[in-house]
Amino acid sequence: MDTQQEHVIAAVEEHNVRFIRLWFTDVSGTLKSVAIPPAELENAFNSGIGFDGSAIEGLSRVHEADMVIKPDASTFHILPWDESGEPCARMFCDIHTPDNQPARSDPRGVLRRALERAAKAGFTFHVHPEVEFYLFQRQTHPNGDPIPIDNGSYFDHVSRPVAQSFRAQAVTELEHMGIPVEFSHHEAGPGQNEIDLRVSDALTMADNLMSLRTVVEHVAITQGVEASFMPKPLIDQPGNGLHIHMSLFEGETNAFYDPLNDYKLSDIGMKFVAGILRHSREISAVTNQHVNSYKRLWAGDEAPAYIAWGRNNRSALIRVPSFTSTEGHSARIEYRALDSAVNPYLAFAVILNAGLAGIENGYDVPESIDTNINALSARERHIMGIEELPSSLHSAIKLAQKSELIAATLGEDAFDYFLRNKLWEWDAYRQQVTAFERSIQY
Known part of the structure; x- marks a missing residue:
């Protein structure tokens, strides 16, 4: 047993923790949990906790059902709420096979492999990340639409107490779990909010995003409202984006920084941008995994539908934020296509591998676009060589099916399940009859 595991056992005893919740995700990004008492903690560290992997979406086939979850002691934190009336804690877990090999279909393992590369x-x-979500009243409008808790817009100081106290409680609970928050504010849509987390390594951040969703949903329950991370919950309002700022470091040095470049981006940073742009269409099924995701991308708001990059261009897929020459450590790019319903482990993995492909293969970055791409005509975009992201989940799936990058990143089992799951979602969606269709005069 290592030092971190010993620390966890000591902390459980010191704080009289009654249950330890072991968290992991399925391939779709749904959080799973099993609770153990302190007496089982040492065994969980040494041998893991066995479970039926075939019962979890995409983790294993029936004839390979036995799986083991092993808690990562570095993720231990006491939960800021006591669901059982007694102190509880949580740890994220890695999934293994019975012979102690990492499970190829574990989303956390998929990201680990990309980070190892x-x-x-x-x-x-x-x-x-910048995480957007809506807060709705528990009742719905007579037409079935959700009702936002306020009519606020970007950066508004909403007088109704729910939004203010909601963010304050959510931020407090996140910080109690060791998740540092940079800031929070009201977003552009009515009832829409944003919480930005401080920069960290990608694996820690993926864990933190799963924790943030749990915290937001918990606070919503306590305050009598409903939280939604749905990409596009309201027809005439902005969707829920998950803009992510990214950089590569070599030790303590930001590998994206070059003070002599016009964009202050190094050759490594430029090639990373080129890799993401080149592979952005084929990875869309992972970065925007739901039918509803494409209603956000193509809604005409600031969500990017076109494949381009530029300095401070919020209509571009990749934006290069401004920073001063004395802030070389802050050199970064912002990828704007992700939505808040994404599986962060898989999304970070495919984005990273796309960027690394650009570096390894020496991709040339296209010319930057510093105008509003949405305002250009289709002919102007064609002349400028600006391609489009897929317009539907079905289009994204067809591209993903041919993607060597996704197949190599996810691994055979997770790739196969992911495609089957997305095809099921598309087929189920195609069979729906909507209110819009009923409103047409036939």
Whole structure:
């Protein structure tokens, strides 16, 4: 037993923790949990906790059902709420086979493999996300639409107490779990909010995003409202984006920084951008995994539908934020296509591998676009060589089916399940009859 595991056992005893919740995700990004008492903690560290992997979406086939979850002691934190009336804690877990091999279909393991690839090239991958979500009243409008808790817009100081106290409680609970928050504010849509987490390595950040969703949903329950991370919950309002700021570091040095470049981006940073742009269409099924995701991308708001990059261009897929020459450590790019319903482990993995492909293969970055791409005509975009992201989940799936990058990143089992699951979602969606269709005069 290592030092971190011993620390966890001591902390459980010191704080009289009654249950330890072991968290992991399925391939779709749904959080799973099993609770153990303190008496089982040492065994969980040493041998893991066995479970039926075939009962979890995409983790294993029926004839390979036995799986083991092993808690990662570095993720231990006491939960800021006591669901059982007694102190509880949580740890994220890695999934293994019975012979103690990492499960190829474990989303956390998928990201670990991508990070190991980066490490072999001398890089660590840092991520800073902006997480958007809506807060709705518990009742719905007579037409079935959700009702936002307020009519606020971007950065509004909403007088109704729910939004203010909601963010304050959510931020407090996140910080109690060791998740540092940079800031929070009201977003552009009515009832829409944003919480930005401080930069960390990508694996920690993926864990933190899963924790953030849990915290937000918990606070919503306590305050009598409903939280939604749905990409596009309201027809005429902005969707829920998950903009991520990214950089590669070589030790303590930001590998994206070059003070002599016009964009202050190094050759490594430029090639990373080129890799993401080149592979952005084929990875869309992972970065935007739901039918509803494409209603956000193509809604005409600031969500990017076109494949381009530029400085401070919020209509571009990749934006290069401004920073001063004395802030070289802050050199980064912002990828704007992700939505808040994404599986962060898989999304970070495919984005990282796309960027690394650009570095390894020496991709040339296209010319930057510093105008509103949405305002250009289709002919102007064609002349400028600006391609589109897929317009539907079905289009994204067809591209993903041919993607060597996704197949190599996810691994055979997770790739196969992911495609089957997305095809099921598309087929189920195609069979729906909507109110819009009923409103047409036939």
